[in-house]
Amino acid sequence: MRVYSASEAIGPAWEHTKALMWQDRRWGRLLKLSLVAFGAELGTSFNFNVNFGNGANNDRVAASILVAIAAVALFFGLLFFVVFLYLGSRLQLAQFDILVLRDSMVGPAWARHGRQTWRWAGLKVTIMIGVLVVLLPLLIPAIPIFVAFLKAARPVAGAPGHFPTLNWPVLLVAFAEVFAIALLAIMLIRFVTALVLPGVAMEDLRFGAALRRGWQIFRADVPGMLGFAILQPVFLFLLGLGLIAALLLVLMVLLLPFGLVGALLWTFVHTSGTAAWVLLGILGVIALFVVGAIWTVLYVASAGTLLMFARAWSLYFLGGRYPLLGQYLQPSPAVPVWTPPPSLPGDEDGGGGPGFPADPALA
Template identity: 30%
Template sequence: MARMKKLSPVDALGPAFRRAREVMAAPFRLGFFLKIALVAALTQPGFYSVIISYPVQGVQAAAGAAIRHRAVMNFSGVDGLAFAGPAAAAGFVILTIVLLIGLLVWVLATYLFCRLRFVLFDLVVYRQGKVREAWSKYGRQTWRYFGVVLLASLAFLVLLAATAGPFFVHMLKMAARIGAQGTHANPLSMLGAMLPFFGIALLVGLAWMLVDAILQDFVLPPIAIEDAPIEGAFGRLLALIREDFGSFVVYLLLRFVVALGISWTLMVVVFLILAVGGMGGLAVGFGLYRAMWHGGIGLQVVFVAIVAAMALVLIGVYLVAMVAVYGTVAVFKQSYAVYFFGSRYARLGDLLEPPEEEMVGVRIEPPLPPLPPLNEPPPVW
């Protein structure tokens, strides 16, 4: 029985690209492509960051405006203390509610992308394109994997708080001190307070990306294929590291570099398209403004409606483009993972390339010539 041959990290790139094309675009159908891309994009934490970045930026802008325009209050008197007490209590309650809601959303989002990672694995390995069936197959397995991801996430949050927390507090104190100094403050002192915090946060974030990739690429497949327990999945991972540590490290490096190159290339194309569309929209909007704004209240309302519709179309194009970019990168990474790991994990390799039966020692004789009819004399040799 011929099995899948062992692939180096470089050799696995070609089959990975072919698999990604087969899963998403063979043949290309826009609706099907976007369906697979959306499922794949939702397995990437970075995609959630893109989706929620605008609300977060809005909150940051509002907070900055509040700080810049805060009222100068004297808390040394009784009136100041009387106001500070209820305000601090209300702020604490609001902060607690926001943190609880954020924690709930984070847990739900973590379960969602864990479940969808099984769906993506199924779509890449079996190439059936049936999201609903893939979703229904891995309910029990998802809880096992979700527990591992959740524990790992909490461990990294504790690590981040322990390592970067003191620098964050120092940064806040420095910001308050600089704000009290007004225009005479030295901005370099704030930069010096920010660099350690962001440096540690970056290192912890890179470590989490590495652990998350290992969990998705090497712990999830045994759970999905053979319903392996957690210790069995980690045992297979440790065996792979012991036997082929060099290829394991090169694979992780190539996974990051190639995926980053694909992402940047697609992002450049997307932003060029959006820039051209945005400039065209500005030109059309300026022309409509010149033609309609001074024509009365009715034309002004129509102009505002047209501009709002154009803005919604641009936002819709942006969201679809982000789905396409993150989805394409996610499908490639999953394809790369299954081919690299499948060449070392027989159960997965047999699903990617089903083995052909080899018949050893069996000789097939050619068929005998047909006999002549009974009423004809036999041929003379």
């Protein structure tokens, strides 16, 4: 497989995605694969936001209640995070197989990676923690600003609450710094996981081996890797904005005929009593349901296609630098055929699924 630059990989990745998802215009398959693409994003990030009040009430009973509520919220938050992390990790591995093997059947792809899911989930969490540890020192300049803001916002005993007096431009700069570092963290996490995923999915590599394989690929073409890490999120962000604008336009087009019919009916029945108003309300609810259903289907299909394209773009960019992956994306008899390691007897799901085919021509 030829080595594509970040921009050159866009074309084949889009053709690959279009052939997989939009061939024959089968909406059932399209929506199924779109849901897989959405599910593959689960567990990528998770936020805990618990508000403990302003600290003015020091009553022990109230404090105990707040602590209990916080503990329950933390427990269920962690539970949901683990569930989403598992589902997202397994669907990410299934999405990888669907793209590489050009097979729209989700069941075999889901079953194939059962025993790898927790390892891949743990590796993703390790990457997230590593990126945060590296980037957290960049937040040090913003800490004094937020501390000063919190002190200024603290209410004075016996006095009504007041608006904090602070240098607001400086505070906005601090928020901008936090926002920029958060975006950088998301970009780095997605980039590193894209480098590591093929080794886990195709070669069943463990933690250290998968990270070393990703580092080898990165080190072999540092300028190209950095260009891809910058270009992909910017390009996808612009595509996302275009998609949102197009979907809003479609929504207005869908609402227009129903709005015209509703206005026409209103001119005839608004003076006809309660029964006419009830009928008009029922027709309005039906119209909103129909428009909402059509728009939701279009959103899932288009956004799912964009997410699947993003993964395919990463694969085609890495394919020329990872011969095993490239042999599946663009099979060539000149490249030796990879023989997968023997599968374990089963996994925690009791299936295990078929192994990766030894012959890329079967993909």
